[in-house]
Amino acid sequence: MDITKEKVYKPIRKVKDDKFSIDKIEQYCLILEIGDRDLQVSIIDIKSNRVLILEDYSLNKTADEHQKVQVLKALFDSHHLLMVGFWKEVILCFKTPKYCLAPLSYFSKDNARAILKMNCEVHKDESVGYYKVNSNNSVNIFTYQKEVLKFVRSIYVNSKIKVTHQSGMLVNAVLYNPPFANENELSLYIDRFYLHAAVTNNGKLLYFNSFKIQKFEEYTRYINLICNEFKILKKEGVINLWGYIKKDSSHFNALKKDFPALTMGSRTKKLNFGFKFDEIAEHQYFDVFGNYFNL
Structure with a gap:
């Protein structure tokens, strides 16, 4: 894939609230939700719980993690905000098909991979992550793309980064609604x-x-x-x-x-939306906003 000759991503939707201010980035949460062929970006003001930006992109199909990083880099390099490095929080959410939700009482760091292998096939070279789901007493265990996480960490060196999974964020969205x-x-x-x-x-x-x-x-x-x-x-x-x-x-x-x-x-009542978001149906991007409840 030659990213210098090919447009490797396509914007599907962009909404920006008038209250967004570049001078207040240090009080904003940046959410990046990454799938095989898509990326959603959202920015939320932590002080006011107000959603300020939502963007949705389709991505070219990639053969491996290295190509995925190339695609993301092309998008980030051309974006007016994604290369800014002073967010209050950054949440990187993966939409990988291999995951499970385990009771907190049965979980330990040492057996995370073993628990996940009870639910799906996990290869030795696959990276396994985990975190507690804030809305209930469960731990979300999942595979993730290590090179993608490395790329994101290289950009947001001054921000706290949390790694999540779509499944746990949907649980959050449901239980906080x-x-x-x-x-x-x-x-x-x-x-x-x-x-x-x-x-x-x-x-x-x-x-x-x-x-x-x-x-x-x-x-x-x-x-x-x-x-x-x-x-x-x-x-x-x-x-x-x-x-x-x-x-x-x-x-x-x-x-x-x-x-x-x-x-x-409907949307969660725990987040605030300005009139610019009236163009987006309330039942859309439910999982993306669920990430905010795992701060």
């Missing part, structure tokens, strides 16, 4: 080629899992399995949906037909 039902409720998040699902009861997490989606019919199949397992009624139950899907789309209408109780989820 009352009101909660006194029954089993299903929270769904549709990402690019993935379905993430959480079941909660009265603000307690009962279940979380992710499913790779290859055709639309698989959404219905997986949601049916979860509803049957946790006795969630398709017509009268509580089923909320967030993510990359439009409310007036044919896909949403098809899901609504199979699950009449399905409704679009």
